[in-house]
Amino acid sequence: MDDNLALFNQINSLSYWLLKKSDFKSSVTFDATDDSYFISIKKGIQSIYKHHVEDFSRKDSRLLKFELSSIASHLLQIKQSVDYDQKQTA
Numbered sequence: 001m002d003d004n005l006a007l008f009n010q011i012n013s014l015s016y017w018l019l020k021k022s023d024f025k026s027s028v029t030f031d032a033t034d035d036s037y038f039i040s041i042k043k044g045i046q047s048i049y050k051h052h053v054e055d056f057s058r059k060d061s062r063l064l065k066f067e068l069s070s071i072a073s074h075l076l077q078i079k080q081s082v083d084y085d086q087k088q089t090a
Contacts, residue, residue: 004061007068011039014075022082024048030056039071041078049074 015026018041027040037053051071053059059067 003065004068007065007072010072011068011075014072014079015039015041017079018075018082022086024078024082039075041075049078 012028015028018024019026023043025042027038027042029038030036031038035054035056035058037056039049039051040047041049051067051074053064053067056064
């Protein structure tokens with residue numbers, strides 16, 4: 001579970017960075033009622049990335065780690081793209 005907590009922290013940090021340092025809008029929602037975890041990245045009204053983890057509490061921990069790692073990897077790619085674009089325009 002420590003690995004999953006570290007991945008949550010990384011996802012939240014990357015989402016916050018995108019929100020503060022770019023024109024992307026990020027939303028991370030953990031819904032205990034629906035037992036789901038949802039992340040969405042938008043540029044204006046256009047969806048850039050979204051991922052929904054259903055049956056969150058019942059999911060096998062290895063599968064959950066894989067999904068969270070995938071989300072973190074996608075967000076890191078978006079961040080690197082933003083960094084690259086900002087350096088090109090500077």
